[in-house]
Amino acid sequence: MGATPAAAEWSTDAVDQDHAFDYWRDLICDAFVQLSARPVLPGPFAGSITHRALDEVELSTVTADAQRVDRTRSLIARSHEDYVLASIQLEGFGEIRQDGRVAGLRAGSMAFYDSTRPYTLVFGDHFRQLVIQVPRSAVPAARVRDATAVAVEGVGPGRLVTDFFVGLAREAAVGRPAPGLAPHAVGLFEYALGLAGASDEPGEAAVRQAVLDAIARAAGEPGVSAEDIAATCHISRRTLFRVLSADGRSLRELLRHERVRRAKGVLRAEPRLPVAAVAVRCGFAGEAQLHRAFREVTGLSPGEFRAGG
Structure with missing residues (x-):
């Protein structure tokens, strides 16, 4: 825009x-x-x-x-x-x-x-x-x-x-503007995309949706691996990497995106929560990892985003 x-x-x-x-x-x-x-x-x-x-x-x-x-x-x-x-x-x-x-x-x-x-x-x-x-x-x-x-x-x-x-x-x-609700909008938008996609191609689309949903659920835990995601979805590592290839982003990138998305919601919804606590809640190994990923995805630091940057 x-x-x-x-x-x-x-x-x-x-x-x-x-x-x-x-x-x-x-x-x-x-x-x-x-x-x-x-x-x-x-x-x-x-x-x-x-x-x-x-x-x-x-x-x-x-x-x-x-x-x-x-x-x-x-x-x-x-x-x-x-x-x-x-x-x-x-x-x-x-x-x-x-x-x-x-x-x-x-x-x-x-x-x-x-x-x-x-x-x-x-x-x-x-x-x-x-x-x-x-x-x-x-x-x-x-x-x-x-x-x-x-x-x-x-x-x-x-x-x-x-x-x-x-x-x-x-x-x-x-x-x-309901600032407490706005951070949930992208998540619901993704959910509705899943509803539409599942109604069109139930086979391959369902596998992709299952993988993406598993990544979203697992993002809150640091150290999640490809084996963890594949096991959750009851698919092989080869199928997992094929799905990730079609998505155009690696597992690391998808996990980073989901963790940053979660962090954005927490930063806005709980303005007094220390950034270190936000990092732990959203699956980052520490505050430094949150800062680095947040700037890579948004171009802002967590503090700048929280201040309305």
């Missing part, structure tokens, strides 16, 4: 109707990633976006008339924006198309798309949705490919996830 402010509201009401869609096209590029868009119905067009940033998570409520939006190969080549996005449909209907799949969105459902590959969004009439955007580096790469353009319905576990994000966006929009 680059220079996108932490809190902003935009609307086509700011311009005359003759320039409304051109203005809208610029708005969605500023709020999300570089996109091509066109209206699909004749007549006047109206749209608005309410945007809030909470740590790594961007929340944007989009209300607009019918349109088609494309993320093309040429735009990807020019912009290099690496994000995973999810749309939760609040009103109306829509479609997300990516990786040869099509997810139909109705009120309450959710679907993911990846800015590093082409995608299309289609809305045949007026709609409202919540768009969640996180850096692609914040979630396991293996989960993303399996989850794109697969609808997660707003029932059962899916309903718990969508209710959380809709509530979080509502609180942030009225000036109550």
Whole structure:
């Protein structure tokens, strides 16, 4: 998102109707990633976006008339924006198309798309949705490919996830950012990716999800090994390394990412807890290891992050 402010509201009401869609096209590029868009119905067009940033998570409520939006190969080549996005449909209907799949969105459902590959969004009439955007580096790469353009319905576990994000966006929009809840947002985003991926490719995707879940559970213990993870998942070391290769990160990198993610949540939720205690709680061998890993992943020290850096 680059220079996108932490809190902003935009609307086509700011311009005359003759320039409304051109203005809208610029708005969605500023709020999300570089996109091509066109209206699909004749007549006047109206749209608005309410945007809030909470740590790594961007929340944007989009209300607009019918349109088609494309993320093309040429735009990807020019912009290099690496994000995973999810749309939760609040009103109306829509479609997300990516990786040869099509997810139909109705009120309450959710679907993911990846800015590093082409995608299309289609809305045949007026709609409202919540768009969640996180850096692609914040979630396991293996989960993303399996989850794109697969609808997660707003029932059962899916309903718990969508209710959380809709509530979080509502609180942030009225000036109550709920700092105790924001650190859990990325974890729930990953969980929902797992729901979508498991519904698409139950075989290989299930193995990858089991490995990633095992790593997440084991990250709190220092010294966890590849043998430990393989045994937990009832797979061979060879299968484990194949899964890790597909994810694009080593076991060490995945453990470091998970431990830093946990540390970020603890640092914000318990501001008086000593950093050394945070390190022990989150699976680091000591405070020095936490400092080194935290700076490698976030570019900040734990103290700087805790202070709101």
